[in-house]
Amino acid sequence: MDFDGKTLSLETGRVAREAGGAVIVRLGDTMVLATATASELPKENIDFFPLTVDYEEKLYAAGKIPGGFFKREGRPTEKAILTSRLVDRPIRPLFPENFRNEVQIVVTPLSVDQDNAPDVLGMVGASAALTISEIPFMGPAGAVRVGKVGDKLIINPNSEQMEQSELDIVVAGTKDAVMMVEAGADEVSEEIILSAIELAHSRIKELIKLQEELAKLAGKPKMQPKLYESDKNIEKYIKDFASKKIAVALEITDREKQNDELKKIEQDAIENIKDEKLAALVKARPFDIKALIKSIEKKFVRDMIINKSVRPDGRKLDEIRNITCEVGLLPRAHGSAIFTRGTTQVMTVATLGAMGEEQRIEGLEPEESKKRYMHHYNFPAYSVGEVRPLRGPGRREIGHGALAERAILPVLPLEDKFPYTTRLVSEVLMSNGSTSMASTCGSTLALMDAGVPITAPVSGIAMGLIKEGDKVAILSDIQGIEDFLGDMDFKVAGTSKGITALQMDIKIKGISIEIMKKAIDQAKQGRAFILSKMTESLANPRQELSQFAPRVITMKVPIDKIGLVIGPGGKNIKRIIEETGVDVDIEDDGRVFITGSDVKGAEKAKSIIEGMTAEAEVGRTYLGKVTRIMNFGAFVEIMPGKEGLVHISQLADRRVAKVEDVVKVGDEIRVKVIEIDEQGRINLSKKAAG
Numbered sequence: 001m002d003f004d005g006k007t008l009s010l011e012t013g014r015v016a017r018e019a020g021g022a023v024i025v026r027l028g029d030t031m032v033l034a035t036a037t038a039s040e041l042p043k044e045n046i047d048f049f050p051l052t053v054d055y056e057e058k059l060y061a062a063g064k065i066p067g068g069f070f071k072r073e074g075r076p077t078e079k080a081i082l083t084s085r086l087v088d089r090p091i092r093p094l095f096p097e098n099f100r101n102e103v104q105i106v107v108t109p110l111s112v113d114q115d116n117a118p119d120v121l122g123m124v125g126a127s128a129a130l131t132i133s134e135i136p137f138m139g140p141a142g143a144v145r146v147g148k149v150g151d152k153l154i155i156n157p158n159s160e161q162m163e164q165s166e167l168d169i170v171v172a173g174t175k176d177a178v179m180m181v182e183a184g185a186d187e188v189s190e191e192i193i194l195s196a197i198e199l200a201h202s203r204i205k206e207l208i209k210l211q212e213e214l215a216k217l218a219g220k221p222k223m224q225p226k227l228y229e230s231d232k233n234i235e236k237y238i239k240d241f242a243s244k245k246i247a248v249a250l251e252i253t254d255r256e257k258q259n260d261e262l263k264k265i266e267q268d269a270i271e272n273i274k275d276e277k278l279a280a281l282v283k284a285r286p287f288d289i290k291a292l293i294k295s296i297e298k299k300f301v302r303d304m305i306i307n308k309s310v311r312p313d314g315r316k317l318d319e320i321r322n323i324t325c326e327v328g329l330l331p332r333a334h335g336s337a338i339f340t341r342g343t344t345q346v347m348t349v350a351t352l353g354a355m356g357e358e359q360r361i362e363g364l365e366p367e368e369s370k371k372r373y374m375h376h377y378n379f380p381a382y383s384v385g386e387v388r389p390l391r392g393p394g395r396r397e398i399g400h401g402a403l404a405e406r407a408i409l410p411v412l413p414l415e416d417k418f419p420y421t422t423r424l425v426s427e428v429l430m431s432n433g434s435t436s437m438a439s440t441c442g443s444t445l446a447l448m449d450a451g452v453p454i455t456a457p458v459s460g461i462a463m464g465l466i467k468e469g470d471k472v473a474i475l476s477d478i479q480g481i482e483d484f485l486g487d488m489d490f491k492v493a494g495t496s497k498g499i500t501a502l503q504m505d506i507k508i509k510g511i512s513i514e515i516m517k518k519a520i521d522q523a524k525q526g527r528a529f530i531l532s533k534m535t536e537s538l539a540n541p542r543q544e545l546s547q548f549a550p551r552v553i554t555m556k557v558p559i560d561k562i563g564l565v566i567g568p569g570g571k572n573i574k575r576i577i578e579e580t581g582v583d584v585d586i587e588d589d590g591r592v593f594i595t596g597s598d599v600k601g602a603e604k605a606k607s608i609i610e611g612m613t614a615e616a617e618v619g620r621t622y623l624g625k626v627t628r629i630m631n632f633g634a635f636v637e638i639m640p641g642k643e644g645l646v647h648i649s650q651l652a653d654r655r656v657a658k659v660e661d662v663v664k665v666g667d668e669i670r671v672k673v674i675e676i677d678e679q680g681r682i683n684l685s686k687k688a689a690g
Helices: 078-094 118-132 159-164 190-218 232-249 255-271 276-284 288-308 395-411 435-449 480-485 513-537 559-566 568-580 599-613
Strands: 006-011 021-027 030-042 051-055 101-111 142-149 152-155 167-173 178-188 323-327 335-341 344-353 359-361 369-371 373-378 421-430 459-468 471-476 488-494 499-506 551-556 583-586 591-596 621-630 633-639 642-647 668-676 682-685
Touching: 006 118, 006 190, 021 118, 030 118, 051 078, 051 118, 078 101, 078 118, 078 167, 078 178, 078 395, 101 118, 118 142, 118 167, 118 190, 142 159, 142 190, 152 190, 167 190, 178 190, 178 395, 190 499, 190 513, 232 255, 232 276, 232 288, 255 288, 288 459, 288 471, 288 480, 323 435, 323 513, 335 435, 344 435, 373 395, 373 435, 395 421, 395 435, 395 488, 395 499, 421 435, 435 459, 435 488, 435 513, 459 480, 459 513, 471 513, 488 513, 551 599, 559 568, 559 583, 559 599, 568 583, 568 599, 591 599, 633 668, 633 682, 642 668
Parallel strands: 051 101, 373 421, 642 682
Antiparallel strands: 006 021, 021 030, 030 101, 142 152, 142 167, 167 178, 178 499, 323 335, 335 344, 344 421, 359 369, 459 471, 459 488, 488 499, 551 591, 583 591, 621 633, 621 668, 633 642, 668 682
């Protein structure tokens, strides 16, 4: 098909024929292989759909050899993990309910140009591979990226357009509805976001039509899987025993007490079984009771919301939970804040560092990229009252951290105004829904507490949806149970001016633009309310940095002098660092960043570098130090690393028989530059300096 002047193609049958479905998607010189494979039988002893999506970054796709000792790709990069999540989220709701067969999607970029991103093509490829496979899939689904340059919305923007774009939005959906939205924006209005989504959906329908054509040519008959069903006897027992008890428990608005009561109902249901056959059946089917209680709970909660406009904690549909904010609670941190919304609580800590501490990222881009702003999100087990081993960050942690990072990025000061590397760490202390948006709010406060001159504070909110037929209820500031039992998780972050980040995931077969508009308008009101609560604790960035934060001095040296400052093997710059106790980072354009907690040391380093790069001027007088004595004269260092010769005839007004009669090594003397020859050698005169 023609895709805005380029050919987009789907191909199957040439490679990976043993996979359930394998499709190569090509746009320009970017080619992505997507495969979909399922197990023949359901996986036993699980109560979830075992779907795995892996996006494998191969550097050969960009003509690069991996760095490091082993010279091969290792664990997935953060970009690869985020892309895996991007592919996973729109397709997961499109499998049959209670489908328990293992499904694995593997997306591999084979060739990457710099104008056609492989992530969106991977999403299209995954859907196409599922569509032609024997795997039951309620697709196809399509995905496109939209940018905005000036007043124009652009489908599939190239790299040059993306650099100028104030919007980066990826939309995925079926031909009937939108399934997922992921966006970063430079304070863009809600109207522009909705226009971009509508434009994207119109093009998604074209991508779906292409997949349907491929399926007619190469599609396999769909398998008839055995879907998991609860035992009817257990179902009747739980319905009779627990329904009324669950209804009463759900009227408790205190979350902790409500959870305790629901756990007690589950335990009582098991302990009160009198029939031996039923007891044996329950033992053989360990997930049935919990699943059935959740099913009854879901029905009651959704009915309360959709028909009575009553939420599990008693709030109105658009009501925000109680908010408290604290700043400056960690005395040694450069900036810190705790943001609490209901029983969700996040502590964010800001740390400022030298420019040389920025993160270097090796990926499919033509050059190694750098990040001077990082946001890391941690979700310990105690935040939900559980026990599990501490591990490294999982996909969820990386995804939530990236969303909060994206939300803050547009308001950060430019490098020339604030030459620091900034790291934020959000520690989830309590979790009951919307921790990523709480991290965004806490990050804003921590940055302002650190004295980072952000252009505007950012707040965030998570919206939910309950949809039963034509009845729709949109919920502001959803808590855990509403997320788990609802149909949508819609996170929106932004300033008072506009949106900076947006993430929407749908658990049903999609929603209309009209519903999305209502949700985004309601979210705007919620964000404004949350922002007002945040600014009550700290309205503007502090005027001074923390006393424990490093100070940065910036300067610029001529590009042809960079090598002189660094020295052979870094000899000169190492000497400066050792002498002054500061960090010195030099960019390729000649910018120098001197970072240290000791201002005197930083000033000394600046003076040394100025001396090394300064040019001696004929006729100018300098105070220098004698470094060497020769028979014919004395060498004097007039600037750091720069020496000149005072010939014996220029040492005094009288005739000098021996240099040592006038100066000795270590003496400080005033000298005047009388000549700089063609080779750059400096001739000095003590006599002419007076």
